[in-house]
Amino acid sequence: MFDFLEGYDVLGAFWTTVQLTLLSAVGSLVLGTLLAAMRVSPVPLMRGFGAAYVNIVRNIPLTVIIVFTSLGLSNIFGVALGAADDFDTKFFRLAVLGLSAYTATFVCEALRSGINTVPVGQAEAARALGLSFTQVLTLIVLPQAFRTVIGPLTNVLIALTKNTTVAAAIGVAEAALLMKEMIENEAQLLLIATIFALGFVVLTLPTGLLLGWLGKRLAVKR
Numbered sequence: 001m002f003d004f005l006e007g008y009d010v011l012g013a014f015w016t017t018v019q020l021t022l023l024s025a026v027g028s029l030v031l032g033t034l035l036a037a038m039r040v041s042p043v044p045l046m047r048g049f050g051a052a053y054v055n056i057v058r059n060i061p062l063t064v065i066i067v068f069t070s071l072g073l074s075n076i077f078g079v080a081l082g083a084a085d086d087f088d089t090k091f092f093r094l095a096v097l098g099l100s101a102y103t104a105t106f107v108c109e110a111l112r113s114g115i116n117t118v119p120v121g122q123a124e125a126a127r128a129l130g131l132s133f134t135q136v137l138t139l140i141v142l143p144q145a146f147r148t149v150i151g152p153l154t155n156v157l158i159a160l161t162k163n164t165t166v167a168a169a170i171g172v173a174e175a176a177l178l179m180k181e182m183i184e185n186e187a188q189l190l191l192i193a194t195i196f197a198l199g200f201v202v203l204t205l206p207t208g209l210l211l212g213w214l215g216k217r218l219a220v221k222r
Contacts, residue, residue: 005195013178014199020095020164020174021203025157027100032107036145037137039112050108058105062098062166069098070170088173095167103160110152114145150215157211158204175199 038050057065073079074094081093118141126136146153165176179196183189 013175016174021161023096024099028103031104035108036111054105066098069094106156110149114149147218154211
């Protein structure tokens with residue numbers, strides 16, 4: 001029944017999906033944290049930039065952003081991210097860039113909600129001791145905010161895992177692109193769809209359970 005799988009690198013495609021997810025998760029976490037810091041900054045220009053970025057980028061369809069990284073950054077502006085001669089690597093890195101830029105907006109909003117849960121008195125006490133805004137944010141506010149929003153960030157990570165399928169639009173050889181190829185070549189539509197659906201369940205379900213447990217263990221008791 002599964003003879004049609006011969007000749008298709010299903011595990012390799014899912015490994016590409018895992019790589020896309022992990023690299024994009026790191027990129028979006030870094031960028032999202034910076035955006036969250038901007039959104040609570042005392043500097044109006046930084047607050048305005050953070051708010052504008054989040055409200056604009058999160059309302060653009062992800063497919064548009066991914067295609068822009070390919071047609072816009074690569075073909076028009078010549079951005080290759082250090083892989084000008086290797087098209088597979090170049091478009092993989094561009095997909096990571098697009099996914100990170102998009103997902104960072106949701107990371108930012110999750111973190112900002114966590115920052116709002118930290119009692120204002122703690123920040124005021126830290127400032128009274130002479131700590132700067134950056135020190136207050138990094139030493140007092142963000143550590144508590146991260147512990148508060150593990151649950152929401154887990155949802156963002158699961159959504160990112162599923163959103164990696166959009167990278168197929170620019171030819172990244174991840175699971176969705178292989179599924180499309182198999183459906184075109186094999187007369188096993190239901191079986192192929194079931195295999196790939198189960199593959200994504202295997203990726204996302206343990207992640208949700210593990211991070212859900214971690215969120216309960218690290219929850220801030222108030």
